[in-house]
Amino acid sequence: MFDCIVVGSGHAGSCAALSAVEAGCRRVLIVEKAPREWAGGNGFFTAGAHRTVHGGLHDFLPIVRNAPPEVVSTIDMEPYTAEQFTADIMRLGDNRADPAIVRAVVDGSRDAVGWLADQVGVPFTFSFNRQAYLVDGRQKFWGGLVLSVDDGGRGLIAAHQRALEQAGVETWFETPAVELLTEDGAVSGVVVLRSGESVRLRSRAVVLACGGFEASAELRAEHLGPEWLKAKVRGTPYNTGDGLSLARGAGAALAGDFAHCHATCWDAHAPDAHGDRVLLNQLTKSGYPLGVLANAHGVRFADEGADFRNYTYARLGRAVLRQPGAFAFQLFDPRAARWLRAEEYADAVVAATRAESLSALADKLVAHGLADRDALLATLHGYNGAVRAARAEHPERAWDPAVKDGLSTESARAGCDPPKSNWALPLEEPPFVAVKVACGITFTFGGLAIDPRTAGVLAERTATPIRGLFCTGELVGGLFFGNYPGGSGLTAGAVFGRMAGREAAKLAA
Ligand SMILES: Cc1cc2nc3c(=O)[nH]c(=O)nc-3n(C[C@H](O)[C@H](O)[C@H](O)COP(=O)(O)OP(=O)(O)OC[C@H]3O[C@@H](n4cnc5c(N)ncnc54)[C@H](O)[C@@H]3O)c2cc1C
Known part of the structure; x- marks a missing residue:
């Protein structure tokens, strides 16, 4: 007994x-x-x-x-x-x-x-x-x-x-x-x-x-x-x-x-049916509030800056799962990328795609499942324009990843659908980086x-x-x-x- x-x-x-x-x-x-x-x-x-x-x-x-x-x-x-x-x-x-x-x-x-x-x-x-x-x-x-x-x-x-x-x-x-x-x-x-x-x-x-x-x-x-x-x-x-x-x-x-359930952005190349006992949580790709998310059709589908990451990451996997092919690309330029955590984004951990222009990046992503490179470019140019317009309207706002800084895509002149509510930086300096993510389920x-x-x-x-x-x-x-x-x-x-x-x-x- x-x-x-x-x-x-x-x-x-x-x-x-x-x-x-x-x-x-x-x-x-x-x-x-x-x-x-x-x-x-x-x-x-x-x-x-x-x-x-x-x-x-x-x-x-x-x-x-x-x-x-x-x-x-x-x-x-x-x-x-x-x-x-x-x-x-x-x-x-x-x-x-x-x-x-x-x-x-x-x-x-x-x-x-x-x-x-x-x-x-x-x-x-x-x-x-x-x-x-x-x-x-x-x-x-x-x-x-x-x-x-x-x-x-x-x-x-x-x-x-x-x-x-x-x-x-x-x-x-x-x-x-x-x-x-x-x-x-x-x-x-x-x-x-x-x-x-x-x-x-x-x-x-x-x-x-x-x-x-x-x-x-x-x-x-x-x-x-x-x-x-x-x-x-x-x-x-x-x-x-x-x-x-x-x-x-x-x-x-x-x-x-x-x-x-709890589900996050997870490395698209990770195993399907179980975690990796060496890389463990390093397969998480949680840097999306610093960048832009786009799907295989080149379309944004989530407000990457709706809140601090630990209030949005557990529902984002579901949003990725619902995209065509059940994957998405996280996109950054160096101003954002330098804040990404090495344990998730270092070259030894993730297969990132890099290019010297947005157009070249879109071309390269076609081999990784991007179905509409022109749509992606239109999305990114529209996003960049909206960020710049919002900047012009609110020059007093400063980018700060440790607070909800209010740097968004929304202004009287322009906007995005969906918006990015905080930490919105234009993607304008090369090299540009893309990381392919899937939906990783954590627990129910x-x-x-x-x-x-x-x-x-x-x-x-x-x-x-x-x-x-x-x-x-x-x-x-x-x-x-x-x-x-x-x-x-x-x-x-x-x-x-x-x-x-x-x-x-x-x-x-
Ligand atoms: C990649 C990843 C990162 C995470 N990071 C965090 C974090 O940083 N902070 C946080 O709070 N939470 C995190 N979580 C969630 C966290 O793991 C869970 O909330 C917590 O571990 C749940 O504990 P548990 O003991 O219930 O489940 P588990 O730790 O999964 O243990 C359940 C055990 O039951 C065993 N089992 C199943 N069926 C049977 C059976 N019939 N008979 C006997 N044994 C059985 C399983 O083999 C397993 O070993 C993360 C989860 C994952 C997958």
Whole structure:
């Protein structure tokens, strides 16, 4: 008899297992469908970005590892309040998110991050590279997100694995959970496949932390629409919706947005069905707010500067997927390109196309799928004209990537459809650069209904918790709808993982 079995070895599952031990569980087991080399699920592929409520720079100095005094004196960082975090999730979710679930994540966020640093040993860093721009000698943070992890998801999962080993938690790899055991309406264990054999494991509590359904082409087509067959999976190929079917078998209720998911601009040359365990998140191409996006017909289709990147990137993959051929080009000139992050755009990482004129660039892009080079040129000339007209009307506005600078394409004399609302620079200096991007699916939003006070999974029939069954991570429904504020997934997984572990220990006691 186990005290707690966690299904899934990702960040959320690891948090649940560690929390269960901390709260007093003695026999805790993680069962993981993937082989050992895929340990850590999507958590391994992340940038390690954690969004949390905080009181500004000094709040984090005790836990970050890359802020010596001479660096601290150059940082501009505003506090991020519970009201702001709540408003970001609600605004991006069109006010459809479950307020109680949101409150649990927001209120538990800072504590969870402190616990990850102190108890798990996660090596947090300030995210200078991704979330700040060096402007006039100052590191200016933007977009409410400041924390990352040394060596990203690799560093995060390595910290979890060290902590799990110290806590005596074993992980059985290549051991998928295939059914939940139930007794008198309560969950009493899990059936797993081990070396092809069906094994019944009894446990006082089961925590489902086995991800969404992003890696199942069939479920993507069913819930998100047939075009999602063309999406590229950014992370683990093992998140195929098993948690949903396991929990449904025990009478669980579903919750949340099954029609949308988190999907980004992703390298068009990336593998289709899984992430790359060497390049990891470097296949993301998140520099679009600095440039222009155009499709195979040479047409712009999104406001690249609608908001800070971490408020737009999770919905942009969907927009790219809907373009002819399901790809797009990101276009830059050197004034923008010098702000692109080397980890995503260096020559060793991406196959960029360069040319000395826009016309030559359009010619070269035909070999990469551009169907109408004249339309692309017309689009870019129209865009450039609109930017210059807006500049002439508002000469007082200065380009600044660390604030919403209002440098747009819109003026009394000209405009673009769609507009570019911020950071609009004309593409006028060679060499011009183009990067081909596709849609990369990250995780799905629809999941299980939970009690936000315990992470207990709710029964469909009674809307009350199913005794012995908990859930965390991507599998939790009701939190994200349509869009997502960057860095919230890891935090939510830690908040509900800790909660689930504590509740499991109560049952074990
Ligand atoms: C490329 C990329 C970058 C990201 N960057 C960030 C970021 O910087 N910040 C952020 O907040 N979020 C980020 N995310 C999202 C983040 O990964 C998720 O929110 C988080 O990892 C979810 O944790 P999880 O434990 O629920 O899922 P996972 O980490 O995916 O773990 C689920 C595990 O369950 C296993 N499993 C599945 N089915 C079964 C079964 N039947 N039995 C046993 N095991 C099973 C899987 O093999 C997997 O190991 C990123 C995701 C990707 C793909």
